[in-house]
Amino acid sequence: MSNAGTVSANQLELAPGAAIPLIGLGTWPLVGPEATDAVTRGIANGYRHVDTAEKYGNEDAVGEGIRRAGIDRAELWVTSKLSLAGHARSAVRTVYGEALKRMGLVYLDLFLIHWPNPQLDRYVETCAGLQDLVDDGLLRAWGVSNFKPTHLDRVAAEGLKPAVNQVQVDPHHLQRSQLEHHAARGIATAAYSPLGRAGAFLDHPAVTGPAAAYGKTPAQVVLRWHLDSGRVAVPKSASDARQRENLDVFDFALTDSECAAIDALDTGAGPRLDADEYGH
Numbered sequence: 452m453s454n455a456g457t458v459s460a461n462q463l464e465l466a467p468g469a470a471i472p473l474i475g476l477g478t479w480p481l482v483g484p485e486a487t488d489a490v491t492r493g494i495a496n497g498y499r500h501v502d503t504a505e506k507y508g509n510e511d512a513v514g515e516g517i518r519r520a521g522i523d524r525a526e527l528w529v530t531s532k533l534s535l536a537g538h539a540r541s542a543v544r545t546v547y548g549e550a551l552k553r554m555g556l557v558y559l560d561l562f563l564i565h566w567p568n569p570q571l572d573r574y575v576e577t578c579a580g581l582q583d584l585v586d587d588g589l590l591r592a593w594g595v596s597n598f599k600p601t602h603l604d605r606v607a608a609e610g611l612k613p614a615v616n617q618v619q620v621d622p623h624h625l626q627r628s629q630l631e632h633h634a635a636r637g638i639a640t641a642a643y644s645p646l647g648r649a650g651a652f653l654d655h656p657a658v659t660g661p662a663a664a665y666g667k668t669p670a671q672v673v674l675r676w677h678l679d680s681g682r683v684a685v686p687k688s689a690s691d692a693r694q695r696e697n698l699d700v701f702d703f704a705l706t707d708s709e710c711a712a713i714d715a716l717d718t719g720a721g722p723r724l725d726a727d728e729y730g731h
């Protein structure tokens with residue numbers, strides 16, 4: 452299996468000079484001033500990675516939050532995602548420019564295809580358009596989201612390699628074959644809904660046991676499990692205390708057997724939405 456990248460400190464190097472912080476701040480479903488405040492607060496709380504998307508309708512508010520935080524742009528990793536209008540090689544550059552304009556930024560660190568939309572059948576050429584942006588020095592890295600192995604295979608057949616696939620992973624939705632496919636192709640996994648939207652597994656002894664042992668909360672144990680499994684995670688919280696809690700996961704580590712016990716909570720269920728049926 453090829454390695455998806457090198458982990459150092461609290462970052463994963465996706466490409467030379469492009470290291471994604473392992474914990475990012477999710478921003479869906481925040482919009483308007485709530486999104487701006489959450490992002491400004493998150494950056495003040497130490498987040499250096501923010502996750503947004505055209506579809507969330509908050510890129511402008513997230514950009515405002517970044518400006519208000521007054522942080523050096525080079526210190527921050529910003530991810531956004533394109534929707535249907537960007538599904539063509541020639542359209543990628545246009546929707547990228549529009550995203551930058553909405554956010555008030557001059558570049559993104561990572562731009563993802565939000566959904567493969569296989570009925571449109573343009574996701575392979577859209578990947579080529581994203582690679583063009585990286586080749587032209589306009590974007591640091593590109594990736595995909597919600598791509599199944601069949602979609603990734605078609606992308607790979609054209610010699611294209613996304614740095615990341617952002618997919619739904621939590622202890623009840625481990626998506627083992629999906630994750631094995633990423634590992635085999637050297638694609639990093641970013642877990643969305645990493646806390647299962649405060650899922651019932653937070654009360655399971657496989658989670659509460661390590662939490663008690665390490666003096667951490669169940670959510671911190673689940674986030675640490677993602678990191679110890681080699682994944683990036685983008686938990687969303689608008690709350691000051693929970694934002695800090697979710698970032699405070701770098702001073703402990705789970706043992707292999709503790710990780711395996713959390714893996715064993717997998718229900719085998721697929722993600723909430725089927726990427727062959729749903730998209731935008």
Ligand SMILES: NC(=O)c1ccc[n+]([C@@H]2O[C@H](COP(=O)([O-])OP(=O)(O)OC[C@H]3O[C@@H](n4cnc5c(N)ncnc54)[C@H](OP(=O)(O)O)[C@@H]3O)[C@@H](O)[C@H]2O)c1
Nearest residue numbers: 477478479643644645646647648649670686687688689693
């Ligand atoms: N690529 C995609 O298709 C896709 C799809 C869905 C989501 N995403 C991304 O992933 C991010 C996170 O996913 P998500 O929002 O679905 O789920 P999540 O991060 O697993 O859960 C968020 C929920 O859990 C609560 N929460 C946060 N930290 C907590 C803690 N420490 N203890 C207890 N509860 C906590 C939050 O409430 P409070 O805000 O009140 O803390 C919120 O209700 C999104 O914001 C978005 O950026 C991507």
